[in-house]
Amino acid sequence: MRRRLVISYLLLxxxxxxxxxxPLAVTLANRETDRVRADRLADATRFASLAGxxxxxxxxxxxxxxxxxxxxxxGISAAVVDREQRTVAVSAGYRSSPDTELALRVxxxxxxxxxxxSVWPWVDGPIVVAVPINDGGEVLGSVVTTSPVDAVRRxxxxxxxxxxxxxxxxxxxxxxxxxxxxxxxxxxxxELDAVTHEIAEGDRTARVQHRLGPPELRRLAAGFNxxxxxxxxxxxxxRAFVAHASHQLRNPLTALRLRVEELGPSLTDAEGRAEHRxxxxxxxxxxxVLDALLTLARxxxxxxxxxTVDAVAVAASRVTAWExxxxxxxxxxxLTAASAPRYALTVPTAIDQAxxxxxxxxxxxxxxxxxxxVDVEPDGDGVTVxxxxxxPGMTDSQLEQATERFWRAPDAQNVEGxxxxxxxxxxxxxxxxxxLTMRRGEPRGxxxxxxxxxxxxxxxxxxxxxxxxxxxQPAGEGxxxxxxLPDVEGRPGPRKPAAT
Numbered sequence: 001m002r003r004r005l006v007i008s009y010l011l012l013x014x015x016x017x018x019x020x021x022x023p024l025a026v027t028l029a030n031r032e033t034d035r036v037r038a039d040r041l042a043d044a045t046r047f048a049s050l051a052g053x054x055x056x057x058x059x060x061x062x063x064x065x066x067x068x069x070x071x072x073x074x075g076i077s078a079a080v081v082d083r084e085q086r087t088v089a090v091s092a093g094y095r096s097s098p099d100t101e102l103a104l105r106v107x108x109x110x111x112x113x114x115x116x117x118s119v120w121p122w123v124d125g126p127i128v129v130a131v132p133i134n135d136g137g138e139v140l141g142s143v144v145t146t147s148p149v150d151a152v153r154r155x156x157x158x159x160x161x162x163x164x165x166x167x168x169x170x171x172x173x174x175x176x177x178x179x180x181x182x183x184x185x186x187x188x189x190x191e192l193d194a195v196t197h198e199i200a201e202g203d204r205t206a207r208v209q210h211r212l213g214p215p216e217l218r219r220l221a222a223g224f225n226x227x228x229x230x231x232x233x234x235x236x237x238x239r240a241f242v243a244h245a246s247h248q249l250r251n252p253l254t255a256l257r258l259r260v261e262e263l264g265p266s267l268t269d270a271e272g273r274a275e276h277r278x279x280x281x282x283x284x285x286x287x288x289v290l291d292a293l294l295t296l297a298r299x300x301x302x303x304x305x306x307x308t309v310d311a312v313a314v315a316a317s318r319v320t321a322w323e324x325x326x327x328x329x330x331x332x333x334x335l336t337a338a339s340a341p342r343y344a345l346t347v348p349t350a351i352d353q354a355x356x357x358x359x360x361x362x363x364x365x366x367x368x369x370x371x372x373x374v375d376v377e378p379d380g381d382g383v384t385v386x387x388x389x390x391x392p393g394m395t396d397s398q399l400e401q402a403t404e405r406f407w408r409a410p411d412a413q414n415v416e417g418x419x420x421x422x423x424x425x426x427x428x429x430x431x432x433x434x435x436l437t438m439r440r441g442e443p444r445g446x447x448x449x450x451x452x453x454x455x456x457x458x459x460x461x462x463x464x465x466x467x468x469x470x471x472x473q474p475a476g477e478g479x480x481x482x483x484x485l486p487d488v489e490g491r492p493g494p495r496k497p498a499a500t
Contacts, residue, residue, distance in 0.1 A: 002182045009178035010171065017167045026118075028159040033118040033127070036152050040129040040145050041112065043070070044078070047143045048133045051080045054088055055133060055140040067091040075148060080133070082141040083108060100144050103130035107142030110134075119152040121160065127152070188217040192224055204232045257283040306432065307348055308455040310341045311376045311383050318355040319374050322363060330368035333359070337376035344383040344452035346432040351385060351450070354428055357421040358448050362389040366445070378454075382434065385450040393446045399438055425450070 047066065054063050067078050067089055077094035081087055085104055099115075106113040107130035114129055130144040191208050198206035207228060208221040260279050267273050319335045326333035344351070355374065362372040366389045373388045422436075429436045434452040441447045 002179075002186055005182040005185065006175065006178040009174060009181070013171060013174040017170060021163050021167055025160050025163055028163075029120060029156045030118045032152055032155050032159070036119075036127060036147065037114045037129060040076070040127065040147055041114065041131065043076070044129050044131045044143045044145050047078060047080065047145075048131050051088065051133050051141065051143060052135055054080070055082055056135065063089040076145055078143065078145040080141060080143050081108075083139060088141060094146065097128075097146075099125065099128045100130075100146060103128045103144050104142050106130060107132045107144065108139060110139050113144075119149050119156060121153055121157045123149055123153065125149065185214060185217070188221045192221060195224075195228075199228060204228070204235070253283060253287055257287075305347065306345045309344050309346050309351055309452075311344045311351055311385055311452070312337050312340070312342050314351045315355060315374050315376050315385060318352065318359060322356075322359045326363045326372065329363055330370075331363050331366050332371040333363060333374075334371075335374050337374070342376050342378060342383045343455035344432075345455045346434070346452050347428060350428040350432045351452070354425045354450055355385065355387070357425050358387040358450075361421065362387055362391065365389070365391040367391070379451060382451050382453050385452070387448045387450075388441055388445065390441075390445045393440050393444055394438075396440075399440075 047063070047070075050063055050066060063080060067080075068091055071077050071091040071093050075093075077091045079087060079090040079094045079100075081104060085108070103113040103115075110132050112129075112131050115127065117123070119127065127147040127149055128144065129147070130142050132139045133141045133143060188208065195206045195208045207225045211218065257280065260276065260283060264273070264276050267276050315337055316335055319333060323333055359372060359374065366372055370390045372390075373386075375386045375388070377384045377386065426436050429450055429452070432452050434450060437449040437451070439447050439449075
């Protein structure tokens with residue numbers, strides 16, 4: 001955009017310079033040519049006055065001497081002819097040409113000849129001037145001079161070069177002015193572009209200075225800020241509503257579950273007890289959904305404050321916390337990471353909650369005899385946490401939909417879960433400046449990779465989610481596991497979701 005504005009200014013300046021300097025250049029060439037021609041006319045007129053007596057029968061000795069001296073002094077050749085165009089006197093360097101023949105004919109007709117063309121830098125022909133020799137109104141002959149154009153051409157070229165230098169200086173000044181003007185015009189646009197990228201990266205507090213640039217762009221910046229405020233307010237309201245609704249629904253849901261539990265002893269028939277058990281399971285499922293919504297609202301509200309985390313220590317703590325559930329389901333859960341620390345920059349609890357969600361589903365869907373492996377690997381300028389399992393995995397189309405909210409695979413609709421775990425994982429990883437990658441494992445299962453930027457050297461020991469949770473139990477929400485099956489919100493053992 002800046003380049004286009006500068007080019008537009010330069011084109012306008014070039015047109016103005018061409019419109020102004022072209023007539024001036026032509027005028028200077030004409031003026032210099034007319035000056036030389038006027039000087040030659042005066043010289044030729046003087047020679048005509050001297051040639052009169054010679055044409056009336058006098059001697060030409062004085063005239064020959066004048067022409068010779070004139071050519072020697074100025075380098076201009078001349079000749080005097082009578083009315084029959086016979087040469088009466090001539091300088092040594094004079095040479096007849098079509099131009100001199102035309103000039104003599106015009107002069108013998110009683111008119112002065114000065115030519116019609118101006119001298120341009122590319123013209124080589126001489127300047128030819130001829131005047132008649134009159135005596136009482138009778139034309140006795142004519143005087144013709146031929147002047148070389150080198151001096152005139154150099155003068156015209158000098159004038160044109162001066163104009164070109166002036167034009168270049170004007171263009172240079174225009175370029176400097178154009179860049180400054182373009183910068184002033186585009187500064188709000190550039191800032192608007194930068195702020196747009198900042199907002200897209202998650203900084204919803206970024207705003208544009210609306211007191212820069214032209215009035216139209218100032219209004220645009222003010223309108224953009226207002227739009228950003230409105231969108232940010234709507235998002236805050238939406239997240240607050242989800243969080244408040246999830247929190248407020250837990251109390252009546254807990255009361256409802258207690259009442260349903262109290263109905264159990266009064267049920268005597270087998271069908272009633274079966275329905276009672278299903279009702280309790282549905283209340284537990286609803287509690288898990290509310291807990292996942294509350295976790296997601298908190299994750300999306302995170303202001304991207306990063307902390308230094310030892311990914312190896314966090315992975316070890318989560319594997320230890322989930323081992324009892326894995327043993328109960330006959331699943332092998334192991335950590336293959338090296339003992340050396342791998343420090344990463346994440347939002348608080350990002351690795352904890354992500355591993356809880358992935359390990360939960362990996363254990364759940366691997367089935368008896370399955371294996372779940374957690375590994376932490378250095379990866380360029382980051383740290384990769386990998387969860388592998390031997391579950392059924394997902395198809396390519398399912399992998400593309402796995403991070404959508406409430407999405408469940410068709411073959412897992414009856415499995416407990418809300419379809420929000422992987423969404424929470426993706427939000428936490430994205431807020432940490434990392435990315436989540438899932439692919440099918442070989443020969444089966446799924447591989448889930450969490451990449452986080454590495455912490456700068458010398459950041460010290462991990463903080464935030466770098467330590468195991470106090471109760472030793474999984475702290476986060478369940479999510480689609482490394483096996484790629486849909487996200488569920490299960491909990492190990494008897495632990496129930498917290499109310500807030």
